[in-house]
Amino acid sequence: MQTSVINIENIRNDFPILKRKVHKDKALVYFDNAATTQKPIQVIDSISHYYLNYNSNIHRAVHELAEEATLAYETTRDKIAKFINVKNREEIVFVRGTTEAINLVAYAWGRQNVNKDDIIVTTEYEHHSNIVPWQLLVKEKGAKLEYIGVDDNGELILDHLDKYLETGKVKLVTFSQMSNVLGTITNSEEIIRRCKKKGVRVLVDGAQSVPHLKVDVQKLDCDFFAFSAHKMLGPTGVGVLWARKELLESMAPFNGGGDMIREVHKYETSWNDLPYKFEAGTPNIADVIGFGAALDYLDKIGMDKVREHEMEITKYALDKMSQIKGIKIYGPMDVAKRGGVISFNLGDIHPHDLATIIDEDGVAIRSGHHCAQVLMERLDVSATSRASFYIYNTKDEVDVFIKSLYRAKELFRI
């Protein structure tokens, strides 16, 4: 029983790790994709190809190896520009991940633009990476952090946004395009439209959305956009910050050092052009190149197909899970409104106990607060279990997972 939209057998063959067994003889059912995805052989090969054949530092040296490495590194930047549809390649800054991208904005833009009594608006379903950097900033500046609430269906209450916008004190609204816990797809365009009317800057955290949906940054019309490679088949340690050119130009550097300078003198330095002004030091060359291979892979499948496949799997899983007595599923039940992420609790089984039990059947899910303790408080739970899907997951795997949930119920005598 496979979904019809993509050739799942061919895809699974590209992921060597899916062939391994866990707990001796159990096939791996990897449902922790919202944390990080597995990597296809094409990505792994491109990284080892770099180290085996043209390992060298980029941008400065004039030898052939350096030219090849620079070209491969910079080609990924072009691929990203195309993938998220942005016009200017120099607006794409390589960072370590979404967390660093947000910290970069909080530090380099926030320090220049946020003052006493200003307001930063985030949401109750943010990852800690889109809360803590702002807490640090408002504390330093005497500004305020406010939250757009989440309703009982797991969607944002946009009236809260209007209330804050009316104060005229909001400097930035920052939110994730898809919740990493509830899977809720944020009504981003509407939020951005309301912010633009008031001249308020917007940061979109695309860590969960870019891997699973077609994202068009120009159409979104936000000011900052951040995402990570490792949640979309790429390696860890690579992320992207996109920002409007005029903003990047107005911002002070985040890190000082090599590659980000034009001229260095004893007491002053002038900055390199964009995006290099924000890429101090030798970057993660191999993994940026590997990320390029991941983008090629997703491009070949097509993001519309990725989304369609995930909707089919998610609907299948939601239908089966809903039939389990004593289960509580969080977030919207309509798959048009959610990505392939399902958070739930089963009876009084603590998520860590549940994850331990179903791990024995080879099923890898996430349990805990998912770096979203503000949301856990809102849901009035200390933790949830979370299953999250990607292009290589099948309905057969969902069946294994469901069967395992029933076994957990039996073990806990519920």
Add this chain to the structure above:
Amino acid sequence: MSSADIYREIILDYYRNPRNYGKLPNPDVAQRDSNPLCGDELEMHLNIKENKVVDVKFTGKGCAISQASASMLTELIMGKDFEAVKKLSKEDILDNLGLHDLGPARIKCALLSLKVLKSGLYSYLSEKLKDTASADKIKEEASGLY
């Protein structure tokens, strides 16, 4: 160890019907800790008189292992000599729970209660008894648990 061995009747019973659950009005020892990886929370209260633990209670949120472990620990130390409680080891707790060979992720759940107890005794020894040597020893034991 397999789930069937971990989630025995007795563990589930202590999870669902925790003994000594609650708080003491004027505790001699009050200690709270959490496991940042999973968010398990635990607070233990003790009253100590004439070198004996005369009362003990706990509150907490978390998995069956962490909560059963805490509840069983309160029963283990109730009425015991303070000296014996100070000496409780990792092995004592795991023996008491009947849980051995827990993986590295789950052993923290089992030992959170002992960590909270030892941290509480550290404060008691250093602040109330001014016994710096014993306090330092128990602090080291607490941080060496996992």
